[in-house]
Amino acid sequence: MLGYYVQLAVHSFRRSPGLTALMVIIMAVGVAASMTTYAVFRAVSGNPLPDRSAQLFVPQIDNLGPQNGATRANLPDALTYIDAMALMRAHAASRQTAIYPIAGNVVPQDGVHRPFAVTGYAAYTDFFSMFEAPFEYGGAWSDGDDRARANVIVISSQLNRQLFGGANSVGKNLDLDGRDYRVVGVVDRWNPQPRFYDVNNGYGFGDAPDVYLPFTRAVDVHMGSNGNNNCSASSKPVAPGWDGWLQSECVWVSLWVALPDAAAVQRYREFLGDYASAQQRSGRFQWAANVRLSGMMDWLDHEGVVPPETKVSMLVAFGFLLVCLVNTVGLLLAKIMRRAGEIGVRRALGASRAEIYRQFIAEAAIVGVAGGALGLALTAMGMLGTDLLFDPDIAKLAHLTASLIGMTLLVAVTAAVMAGIYPAWRAARVQPSWQLKSQ
Structure with missing residues (x-):
């Protein structure tokens, strides 16, 4: 029976090719607009670490107080060096890492190429296992290297190709800002999007980092943060120089902890509250303890990782699809009403309303x-023009994947069937006696 219905549809399309083509084009444009914007939205709002995100948390501490605008819902999105190091020393989590973004200049050893800028992160060794960073060569530095402030470095596969032709560079030296570092690992094409561990510095999207240094080493050589350095009027360094900066109430260090279960989460939350209460009792904080422990996905939502323009664009695009759907309903209805006589004959010959x-x-x-x-086809073309509407770092994340292809076809067929429900009902209600009399 389905084959028979298809034959009738093809015959109908041949009788009115212009109207049919118009319906197809309207549906295609609406689907392409909605699917293109959906691809961008999905790319920026997805879970970048689905098998581990439920175990990753960000602690926040109010070190500014209500006089500087801090509230229960608006805490500093980073920690002071004092607090970050105190939490690291307490080791209340199974794994943990303090992080801050860095930048420097690599000096090639061949004497031919000029120095060039690189970006990266200062972190602890747990950074790599917590965030499932894969290695092409070597691995992470050790806990001992963190404690010894060792001059070791992990580099990206791209930087490895640029400096060492893609060969195994473990054990080789790299000159960063005039200091030699021994390469211990090469990260293999790893760049989760959004870059969840650094969204508070505005680096949620973009190219992969080039280098990773031990946090202790970066601090030891006075390597400043390449991210946000937030100081209120009352929290600016009271002493000059690097040591004054470290002892200030300025917030610039991110901290991530791995907590394997709900019991561990509760223990850490209590530990965090006890720490802030101890700071209050010591006279450092003049307000009640105010802390938060956010899971990874809650943190991304809190930081507003999904740009507002992607949400607005998606809503507009799906609104446009709805308009296309309404137009298709009108065209189908007009087409069916023109075939009322044919429908009446089919009914007279025994076709049921259901048929x-x-x-x-x-x-x-x-x-x-x-x-x-x-x-x-239009969606594929739309992917090429997403950078006209969105930031280039975001636009390039949208790809025509197998799942998007399947979803595009499913949305198109579902929308068309929905558009056909009312016209088909009207067709089924045609009275054969009226049509035969009018003939």
């Missing part, structure tokens, strides 16, 4: 398939 209904639903579905196929 008429299925016939026109099948016809709408075929329009959806054709619109989906054309919509795929």
Whole structure:
């Protein structure tokens, strides 16, 4: 029976090719607009570490107080060096790392190429295992290297290709800002998007970091933060120089902890509150303890990682798809009403209302398939123009994947079938006696 309905649909399309083409184009444009913006939204709002995100948490401490605008819902999104190091020393989590972004200049050893700028992170060794960073060569430095403030470095696979031709560079030296570092590992094409561990510095999207240094080593050589350094009027360094900066109430260090279960989360939350209360009792804080422990996905939402323009664009695009759907309903209805005589003859010959209904639903579905196929081509073209609407670092994340192809076809067919429900119902309600009399 389905084959028969398809034959009837093809015959109908041949009788009115212009109207059919118009419906297909309208459906294709609506689907392409919605799927292109959805691809961008999905890229920026997805879980960058789905198998580990439930175990990763960000602690926050109010070191500014209500006089500087801190509230229960608006805590500093980083820690002071004092607090970060105190929490690291307490080791209340199974794994933990303090992080801050760094930048420097690499001096090639070949004497031919000029120095060039690189970016990266100062972190502890747990950074790599907590965030599942894969290695092409070597691995992370050791706990002993963290304690010894060792001059070791992990580099990206891209920087390894640039400096060492992609060969195993473990054990070789790299000159960063005039200091030699021994390469202990090469990270293999790792750049989770959004870059969840540094969204508070505005580096949620973009190219992969080039280098990773031990946090202790970066601090030891006075390597400043390449991210946000937030100081209120009452928290600016009271002493000059690097040591004054470290002892200030300025917030610039991120801290991540791995907590394997709900009991561990509760213990750490209590530990965090006890720490802040101890700071209050010591006279450092003049306000009640105010802390928060956020899971990774809550943290991304709190930091507003999904740009507002992607949400607005997606809503506008799906609104446009709805308009296309309404137009398709009108065109299908006009087409069906022109065929009222044909429908009346079919009913007189014994076709039931259900059969008429299925016939026109099948016809709408075929329009959806054709619109989906054309919509795929338009979606692929739309991917090339996303940087006109979105930040280039975000636009390049959108790709025409197998899942997006399947979703595009599904949306097109579903939308077309939905558009065909009312016209098909109207067709099924045609009275054969009236049509035969009018003939």
